[in-house]
Amino acid sequence: xxxxxxxxxxxxxxxxxxxxxxxxxxxxxxxxxxxxxxxxxxxxxxxxxxxxxxxxxxxxxxxxxxxxxxxxxxxxxxxxxxxxxxxxxxxxxxxxxxxxxxxxxxxxxxxxxxxxxxxxxxxxxxxxxxxxxxx
Amino acid sequence: xxxxxxxxxxxxxxxxxxxxxxxxxxxxxxxxxxxxxxxxxxxxxxxxxxxxxxxxxxxxxxxxxxxxxxxxxxxxxxxxxxxxxxxxxxxxxxxxxxxxxxxxxxxxxxxxxxxxxxxxxxxxxxxxxxxxxxxxxxxxxxxxxxxxxxxxxxxxxxxxxxxxxxxxxxxxxxxxxxxxxxxxxxxxxxxxxxxxxxxxxxxxxxxxxxxxxxxxxxxxxxxxxxxxxxxxxxxxxxxxxxxxxxxxxxxxxxxxxxxxxxxxxxxxxxxxxxxxxxxxxxxxxxxxxxxxxxxxxxxxxxxxxxxxxxxxxxxxxxxxxxxxxxxxxxxxxxxxxxxxxxxxxxxxxxxxxxxxxxxxx
Numbered sequence: 001x002x003x004x005x006x007x008x009x010x011x012x013x014x015x016x017x018x019x020x021x022x023x024x025x026x027x028x029x030x031x032x033x034x035x036x037x038x039x040x041x042x043x044x045x046x047x048x049x050x051x052x053x054x055x056x057x058x059x060x061x062x063x064x065x066x067x068x069x070x071x072x073x074x075x076x077x078x079x080x081x082x083x084x085x086x087x088x089x090x091x092x093x094x095x096x097x098x099x100x101x102x103x104x105x106x107x108x109x110x111x112x113x114x115x116x117x118x119x120x121x122x123x124x125x126x127x128x129x130x131x132x133x134x135x
Numbered sequence: 136x137x138x139x140x141x142x143x144x145x146x147x148x149x150x151x152x153x154x155x156x157x158x159x160x161x162x163x164x165x166x167x168x169x170x171x172x173x174x175x176x177x178x179x180x181x182x183x184x185x186x187x188x189x190x191x192x193x194x195x196x197x198x199x200x201x202x203x204x205x206x207x208x209x210x211x212x213x214x215x216x217x218x219x220x221x222x223x224x225x226x227x228x229x230x231x232x233x234x235x236x237x238x239x240x241x242x243x244x245x246x247x248x249x250x251x252x253x254x255x256x257x258x259x260x261x262x263x264x265x266x267x268x269x270x271x272x273x274x275x276x277x278x279x280x281x282x283x284x285x286x287x288x289x290x291x292x293x294x295x296x297x298x299x300x301x302x303x304x305x306x307x308x309x310x311x312x313x314x315x316x317x318x319x320x321x322x323x324x325x326x327x328x329x330x331x332x333x334x335x336x337x338x339x340x341x342x343x344x345x346x347x348x349x350x351x352x353x354x355x356x357x358x359x360x361x362x363x364x365x366x367x368x369x370x371x372x373x374x375x376x377x378x379x380x381x382x383x384x385x386x387x388x389x390x391x392x393x394x395x396x397x398x399x400x401x402x403x404x405x406x407x408x409x410x411x412x413x414x415x416x417x418x419x420x421x422x423x424x425x426x427x428x429x430x431x432x433x434x435x436x437x438x439x440x441x442x443x444x445x446x447x448x449x450x451x452x453x454x455x456x457x458x459x460x461x462x463x464x465x466x467x468x469x470x471x472x473x474x475x476x477x478x479x480x481x482x483x484x485x486x487x488x489x490x491x492x493x494x495x496x
């Protein structure tokens with residue numbers, strides 16, 4: 001009891017352990033697992049990141065000619081970094097230390113998931129048909 | 136019957152960090168009957184693991200079972216998977232896992248100690264404990280990149296390596312933490328008012344602990360020698376100076392003192408890991424599909440955590456079964472409450488450190 005009393009009185013005059021957050025900025029955490037950054041020019045569209053992503057926050061939509069487009073939902077992402085480790089092309093997918101999600105509008109994700117699935121199916125069907133034709 | 140009064144405790148209560156519901160039937164101040172409900176936060180994680188997620192992703196899903204023992208759940212799953220698939224994990228990865236697992240234990244124990252002090256009305260000690268807990272949180276954040284969901288262990292190794300710069304900061308903080316932990320242990324052991332409030336309250340005897348299958352700190356505080364770290368070889372605990380702490384008595388006071396002593400032992404283990412970290416790889420690739428079944432026992436901060444998985448050459452597992460320590464500790468709580476004063480209930484519940492999001496998952 002005496003020790004706690006001494007400590008309490010000491011703490012009355014010592015510097016606070018906390019930061020007055022909204023007035024002062026919170027110190028940026030080093031080594032933080034932050035946002036996933038995608039660089040389209042480097043991408044080889046192997047869709048490995050889509051396959052490993054646990055919550056399905058990365059989806060590819062397929063065009064009619066087989067071209068693919070990358071979509072990322074930062075609000076669904078769990079920031080585990082699995083996609084970055086799966087990416088075979090260094091620098092294409094990176095995880096930065098920035099904490100806040102970007103102020104970008106996320107498209108209607110449910111519709112996008114549906115579109116991704118349907119476009120993939122259509123693309124695979126078209127490819128199978130083309131192969132059969134060749135034979 | 137007419138004299139009985141029903142007193143609900145939970146699911147929302149100022150003393151409880153998580154939703155558990157006890158309904159007490161009391162006569163005057165004494166409790167004569169109690170009912171428990173633990174299923175308030177059921178999320179269907181076991182089912183999701185066996186239907187929706189591939190076996191390589193399940194580690195990240197089970198990490199979300201509980202925030203406080205996140206590494207324990209991942210560790211349980213990846214250890215089971217590695218044993219099932221016969222993966223040899225590099226030594227450095229094992230030591231890094233041990234480091235994070237022990238840091239996790241420290242922060243969980245400090246949280247439990249702080250909450251028990253708060254429930255006993257000792258707000259001051261609660262603040263001090265949580266202030267020092269922040270050191271561990273910062274260390275974990277540096278090491279794994281996040282304060283709560285570490286996502287550190289993965290099948291085949293660990294996701295992040297320990298860099299020399301991080302190691303330097305860890306050593307500085309660990310030194311400070313050791314100082315503070317010693318001071319905290321001293322307070323929890325010798326504080327006069329805490330001893331008045333806690334000694335002899337909510338006593339679990341060794342016989343009770345054995346019969347009711349109590350696990351973790353409450354069992355060891357009652358004198359029962361049970362610890363998965365000593366009994367199940369999943370990480371090299373013996374090489375880094377693990378000592379089982381066993382106390383006699385089994386009241387709230389002993390449970391908290393035991394946590395304080397375990398924190399000191401964990402800090403010692405962290406020192407040993409940092410001093411003798413082997414060089415080499417941190418990850419090996421995992422190939423193939425799981426077939427067969429496997430179970431593992433892991434010592435989570437709250438006690439023994441049990442994982443069972445079964446696969447049949449498919450990407451998705453057939454079954455993932457999780458049995459958590461709190462689930463084993465609920466029956467003895469029920470037994471304890473009958474005949475106890477209602478005023479002692481909050482402190483007793485919190486001293487068991489119940490984790491309901493684990494229990495209901």
